[in-house]
Amino acid sequence: MPDYIILEQHGEALKVPVRRSQKAKRIGIRITYKSSVELVLPSGVKPEIGHKFLLSKEHWIRKKLQKAIISSQIPSNIIPILGKSYNMLCHQADDNSVKLQHECIEVYSRDNNYHDVLKNFLKGILLQKIIILAAPIITEYKLRYNKIRITSNVSKWGSCSSKGNLSFNWRLVFAPEEVLQYVVIHEICHLKEMNHSKNFWHLVSIIEPDYLLPKLWLRKNGHLLNYHLNAAISL
Missing domain, CATH: 3.30.2010.10 (Metalloproteases ("zincins"), catalytic domain)
Structure with missing residues (x-):
């Protein structure tokens, strides 16, 4: 399994790191308000399944990242x-x-x-x-x-x-x-x-x-x- 996956079907190339987790029970996508995203895979999930899942969520990921970017530009408090x-x-x-x-x-x-x-x-x-x-x-x-x-x-x-x-x-x-x-x-x-x-x-x-x-x-x-x-x- 590569250390990252490139998403580029709905915009500029987006590099998504892949992390294995023994605690995770299902595939997850983690997006932070620092405008970063990573794919979290349970230890027993095949790489190709994670890859396919991530590709299917590209539009959603880009939308969430855009919101995170906008939020980070607004002063807190x-x-x-x-x-x-x-x-x-x-x-x-x-x-x-x-x-x-x-x-x-x-x-x-x-x-x-x-x-x-x-x-x-x-x-x-x-x-x-x-x-x-x-x-x-x-x-x-x-x-x-x-x-x-x-x-x-x-x-x-x-x-x-x-x-x-x-x-x-x-x-x-x-x-x-x-x-x-x-x-x-x-x-x-x-x-x-x-x-x-x-x-x-x-x-x-x-x-x-x-x-x-x-x-x-x-x-x-x-x-x-x-x-x-x-x-x-x-x-």
Whole structure:
């Protein structure tokens, strides 16, 4: 069995070290946040089986490595909230709570579940901000919505249903405020135009003439918003 296997079907040549393990009960692929990968083989598994398994997982491996690279580029213990950066501090406590002040955000958790405690807090901040941003537009253009929801949808930043429900991806809390404002305007305009026709974009441009800038920012940087929470808490 060679010391490494080269993967090159779905990109540039990737050298994957092979390690035998007497403790391993099944074939495994180990990926670290230092952007490295290795194939772990139980002592009794034939080399060709491990080789075949690794080749079948190449697409998955490259996707995981890309995520690891992106995560490593985001500063740890720092989190952006609507365009402002805060230093993260986590404390064990009797109750779950979050304190946001000046340039620091402190997360308290009784069971070290800082991730969920902070996520719920950020959802609340985002909902409050969206309501504030939406109110004057709704009033000025005499529109009406049913309710606003904060979701964990990974494929959309926002949506507007036929019933007038406005939904927004909670990760928008990590975007600059002008980007969030664009998404809010975008979905509100769907209350009048349930499409992306010329009339729709004309209405968007009336409310926000410079909408192309935040739209471009989201297209270029949106994928980074998926990693800020984990990086901040150093998971």
